Structures are given as structure tokens and as C-alpha cells.
Amino acid sequence: MRIWDQVDFSKLCKSHLTGMHREMLSMAKCFVYGTGYQNHPEMVRFRNNISAFIKTHVYLVKEANKRGYNFKNLPAYIYTIQDFNFNMPNPWDDQLNKLKSKNCNCQI
Incomplete structure (x- = not known):
């Protein structure tokens, strides 16, 4: 499970883009x-x-x-969580280099 929030999404390959979407949908349900x-x-x-x-x-x-x-937005139930903290959390270490090390078509 990886959220590549420190990477320009336009640079992600199809696999990482769609995978991140699936992971975020699962995470929303878990939250x-x-x-x-x-x-x-x-x-x-x-x-x-x-x-x-x-x-x-x-x-x-x-x-x-x-x-x-045709990705959809997160399901409405995620908006039931009261949170007004728009600051991005600290990223995990070295996202760009980890993504570069993958054997994929990301434009990093």
C-alpha cells in the first residue's frame, strides 16, 4: 500500500495510478x-x-x-469524519527513489 503524495500524479504509470486509487478506496472504508x-x-x-x-x-x-x-470520487461516508487538518502528513522516506527503482513506465 503506497500513497505517492510527493510525486506529480501526471508522472505515474497506469499501474501505479490505478493501484493508488484502489488502495485509497480501501483506506477510506477502513477509516x-x-x-x-x-x-x-x-x-x-x-x-x-x-x-x-x-x-x-x-x-x-x-x-x-x-x-x-472514469475514476469516481471517494464514497460519501468518508465525509462523515470531522477533520479540518489540511496539512499533508509527513511523507515516508524517499518516495521518488522508491518509485524509480520499480520496473514500470512511470516518468520519474
């Missing part, structure tokens, strides 16, 4: 219902930054729609 991998580093990182999480997903959807995908 609301308290299920899933609550101690996963990405869950912990965004737990107190739901607004930043939503903002990240909005930008992801915009990029996907530019490419012709």
Missing part, C-alpha cells in the same frame, strides 16, 4: 469503519489528516480523468 490494517504505516500517516487524504484523492481522480479513466 470510517475502523476495520482493516489500522496499524499500516499509510493508515497511521493519514489517520489524523483525513482532509489531506481526501484532497490527495481529488487530485488523483483529476489526473485519471485527464487520461480517460
